[in-house]
Amino acid sequence: MNAPVRFQALTVSDLAISAGTTTIVRDVAFTLAQGRPVTLLGASGSGKSLVAHAIMGSLPTGLSAQGVIKLDGEDLLAGTPAQTRARWGRTIAILPQEPWLALDPTMRIAGQVDEVHHHLHGFGSAASSDRARADLADVGLAGREQAYPHELSGGMCQRAAIAVTHAAGASVVIADEPTKGLDAALRDGVVERLLQEVEQGRLLLTITHDIEVAAALGGMVGVMLDGALVEFGPAEQVLEQPRHDYARALIAASPTKWPASLLPAAGEAVVSACGLSKRFGERPLFDELSISVRRGEIVAIVGPSGCGKTTVGNILLGLVAPDRGEVERTAGMAPTRFQKLYQDPPAAFVPHQTLRQSLGDLLKLHGLDWMRAEASMERFGLGRELLDRRPSEVSGGELQRFAILRALLLDPVFLFADEATSRLDPVSQKDVFAILIEAVRERSLGLLMVTHETALAETVAHRILKLG
């Protein structure tokens, strides 16, 4: 460690963030103290990431923050842009979402830590490589110094990113959705690491929509809704006895607490495959796999990342050809009645088209009526003002509901949901599944879902297929 400066507290009071004359985040106040981390929970679109950017001083252009953010007496909002920039990495560090995208893919991890010591602190090359090794050992990556990011798991990449922030000497760590896209085992590893940060005297602000992460981190928990902090208090109190309605809904939205869904008996098979084999290069993904999905049935495929779950669904849709095996779909069905939902909702939409354009083109192509689309929008809780936005300007939960709406307009018989809710907050996840289960019941839709969350699969699915 490079003579670490440890701060006592980071106090945020009366924070408001506005875009021009519209206030989009207001009345946010909390204190990060030594040994008492703060976790902000909330739906996507609740403003929790904006709070992190306000502290960091990296709000997108056009947005401005008012109020007071004090780090041991120094007002962070009052500084010049140059002072703000000087703090990045050295005083406050943000742990990126999906760190495997933030690390340099062409550089060994030791080098990425080493360069911080060398260029930022001006150590000689021998000294900085010793320090880099110590930093990596400190986060449990001893022996993996020469690995490239793609050779490491998601959790290891997250730890490598933490080692970089240690090298920079940052004492305030903001973790923005640190466990997004990780399965349960990896998630616990990251949480444990974050707790060690707190023990070492760093101030920690975590932004997450995972209640288990909030419970494990302890300290203080805040719940955000529509740009306001609606509940704030010690973790046990907020998570056990939430007072605000939304906080209650958020905590009740964990899949284990969902009511059992009653579904009618399944009908005939819409798509079935037998003897499927697929390999990528040398590595076999699966061999002699058989699967069928019937009308009005939910089938889940679970397994760790990289085991070929998505490939099975793509083979059933005809997007990928199997190496061996047969796929049989109900004869006489239009190809558009087999649809897919994507893991990352914005990726499934044309980036430069507004939702009005893409929906309009779809309705025109299939000769459908606007009124029907608008009726579904109302039913799915999607406001009309969303139509004039581009996919990147809409929150993930809303966009995924929009994707379901789009698919359901074509009256599908088979829907493949590829980790459709893994990037959504619990409340959005619950909303999305409520819509999906309703569609399965009303339209005898066959739903194939892929997930890494066993609890979710057990609650929702009729049948579970384990892979890997």
Add this chain to the structure above:
Amino acid sequence: MSTADATLVPITQRSWLTPSRMAGLALLGLLALFALSGPLLVSVDPSEQDFAASLAPPGSDYLLGADHYGRSMLARLAYGARLSFGMALLTVATAAVPGILLGLLAAWRGGWLERVLDLVSTVLLALPGLLLVLILLAFAPGTFGPLYLGLALTLWIEFYRVTWVTAGGVLKQPHVEATRLLGFGTSYILRSLVLPEIRPILITLSAFAMSTAIIAISTLSAISVGLRPPTPELGAMIVELLPYYAEAPLHVLMPGILIFLLVLGLQLATRSDAR
């Protein structure tokens, strides 16, 4: 900006007409006006000689002066601008249309078609562009045809390669797969998904190609292998006037300034906004 809070942030419309684009378009507009209406207003034949006015300075009987044969500089510059601009436009259109279409085809179909096109473009790329133009010009020196053909043959490769690479990248994205699953056909995907994403880069590329063509035409004419005097071509004019630099330096500079303004206008008008 993370997408998590995307819905909270109000949508901002970024204006397409940035100050630099406005300046570039205004400059191009003025030059086009000069090239098109100049000959009408002056109504002087650019090859009409008046030895009494040889090397007349600007502002005399002739607004921009006269060259060594006493031909009106204004008329010759207007004709030269029209020639350079028109030829560059024609050359770039001839290069861009097949280049973009073949690029889209290669990205879409792949397979042997992609490999054949790749081989052809690599071979042509290995030939120095100027050499190709010179070889073709050897068949019919001083005429427009070979000059145009040679330039178009060297310029289409850039359009083909850029379209192929960028369209290939777009076509691999999940939203293309999603659009196809929703029942949209090939023409919709190419027109509404691929073209809007590759348009900005193609516009920039066209401006560069136009600039290259304007400069190449002038350069080749200046070394007397392109268009020959008495055609009022900007490059040829510079060379014709060069011996009289001591007496009339401004006359020599005028065609050069015009080329500079044309290229500057093109670059400004297609400059992408630097955030």
